[in-house]
Amino acid sequence: MSPIELGTYSVVAIIFLIYMGVYIPIALGVVSFVSIWLMRDNFELSMNLLKVAVSDSVMEYTFATVPLFTFMGLVVSKAGLGSDVYEVMSTGFRRVKGGIGMATVGANAVFAAVTGSSIASASVFSKVSVPQMMRNGYNPRFAVGVVAGSSVLGMIIPPSAMLIIYSFVAEQSVGDMFLAGVVPGIMLAFAYVVAIWVMGRLTPGFIGGRPADEYERMSWKEIASKTLPILSLITVVLGGIYTGWLTPVEAGATGSLVALIIALVRRQISLRGFWEALLETGHITASILFLITAASIYSRMLGLAGLPNELGDLLASSNAGFFTIMVLYVIMMLFLGTLLDTSSIILIVVPLFLPLVEPMGLSLVWFGIITVVGAEIGLLTPPLGISCFVIKATLNDDRISLKDVFLGALPFAGVMLIVLILLIRFPALSLAILN
Template sequence: MAAEIVMYMVGLLVVLVLLGFHIAVALAMTSVLGIYLMMGSFDVAVSLLGSSAYEAIRSHTFIVIPLFVLMGDFVSKSGAAGDLYQVCNRLLRRVSGRLAVATVAGNAIFAAVTGVSVASAAAFSRIAYPEMRRLGYQREYAVGVVAGSACLGMLIPPSVLLIVWAILTEASVGKLFIAGVLPGIILAIMFAAYCVVHARMRPDVAPNPPAAEDITPLARGEIFGALGIFALVVLVIGGLWGGVFNPTEAAGFGTIGALVLGVAKGMRGREVMQAIYSAARTTGPIMLLLIAATMYSRLLAMGGAVNYIQNLFFGLGGGTIVIVAVMIIIWIILGMLIDSISIILLTVPIFAPIALALGLDSTAFAIFGILVIEAGLLTPPFGLVVYTVKGAVPDPSVKLKHVFKGSFPFCVMILIAALLVILFPQLATWLPSVTF
């Protein structure tokens, strides 16, 4: 009976989400209602909601999210992202489609200090897109590169998605961070290779800049900003890799370093407060989601829903391949409707135990899942990164169809990278095995 109640609540949850309810509200409502139906007491259900909120927020792991988001906001508002782009552009002057490759390289490095794809998409829409268009790059190609490469922010640490996944599965945040490094680099190389090959096959899509563009020397401020971001990457990722910091400490020191960089780049009180407000606006809804998700996880546990759903999956037949394929389909469909964090909160409490029962490595499965969910950032009709790029590019002629079409090859490459990780789990497990 309890398992049936949970299944009804999961169905009601899907209906509420499709009707437009905020995912946190839908999670909380269905969780409270489900526990009430199982326990027969509304007071017990509300008490569990309160205790879930307390237990969720008091965990020191949660402080990692606002700190890393704040670090990214300091860097973004300081203008260092633009400096990084200009340096990458100049270093890649002999590469075909160099502005596109510089966008990929800039996003890969910028991802290591933001952890949020939306931040990368917003920043490079204003930095890279106008530059590419000024030099004659095709519109769809330019916005596609910006949107596609922004997705690196959800895999390369410090990724907010990896933090949320670690919290839900009680995994090590640091271990998942390190596990995302090699797949993130591989994906960035795939993106860059596509940009180069496409530019060589279609020179009209990405014409080479005039030779005069390479003569103007870089300004000292641009070099300083780029080196500052590199220093933050070494501080955060190097500190985690070397065992100097745990994730919370790395987030704290990284935020202080980003503030120092921002002040050195000219940020003052007003800009600093704007970055803090921006980080609060980003992390507030995430915290609310995590509280509701904790309640949702308790509902699943109390009702034995995981075992029930696990039996349904195993009853499909076809073994691991079929079950993983079903997970991919569910993730991609959800990616067309809701944001990535909500997808993780809805599915990971169910899918992670099933993956363990199948004998899949938990770390590799986490990276695989993040990659598939990441592809959802580019899928219509929702495509959070696509909408961010559409809203951020200073070009009213850009339509959603241009961004979706231009970013489609990147979506395919993300799914290929996900399949590589699930087929060769060592891509995700090797670095953590060396470090931890």
């Protein structure tokens, strides 16, 4: 069997194993290790490449961003800053049709700027936003759909775990990826608000609800007390990276310290809560390190098999240009999004397409934004739709089925696809801040 055939079968085997429930890094690592062994008939070579993959992952300085930003997000969540921002947003949109939905999008966008986790956003706003919308007569499908749709902002607006994983796979600067994610994240949040406004005009029955008149107008002092902590944290983290005063690692450390101080001042974190945040940070960091290590040996396996070069030759012989390659890429991500989670898609597909995109002179930072946005659509589509499952599990409400969550999220998946097309057509949108 030729290396090309082995490489092809390996990719298929990895996808099959992940779909069957095998832990992602184990599927990537074991299949890649065995494939290299079979290609070269050399067990020692496989072991050496595995050692190199592990050492490269552990010794990478920028990997320190993972535990630091993870810890910061967990502390912010425990400090209750998400619900505070939601209350402020709700008062601002209280008299608009679908206003609480718009407030959920806005609050999720702000919350995403410090947590970087779609799962955390889905969990927090399922508890805070959905009950409030249902008390105000909103359609349950819209209520859960807007939470599911806006939760994906956590993976696009920096700091984002997926942007960090992509930066390791594509060997790009974490800071550049963070800055490139700002404009697309704001674009998507704005597009969601516009979509809700349009749905309120064209399909008011889908939204339902009435203006949330029970919210009294907040004083400026109340607004400041609820928003200044999280805004100051965003300013320290993203402002430090943007101005060049802080590296991403230093920004993560500073942000963690500021978040901890805020939680202590607000008396929202106990010694037990602090210990739980540290333990969860360790678990998440270890799992991401395992992912990056497995992705490293997977990339080496693809290189030995010559699969990216073969794919490039195939597309070149068919005279495939930029448009064709991007259409194939997006279709592949949308298809895999119905089966796999975002990190799996990034780890499997990106090493295949990077050798095709780089010679075309395209920005790999822009390509990373396209990858994350495209893969994030999978969080809203069945059968996997992780955000939808998290919302259903968090609510534990028999009145709302998993089908309701998926159908409610469908319009927002469509909005994401439109934004993705715009980002592909106009790369400057992703690179505006960098340029």
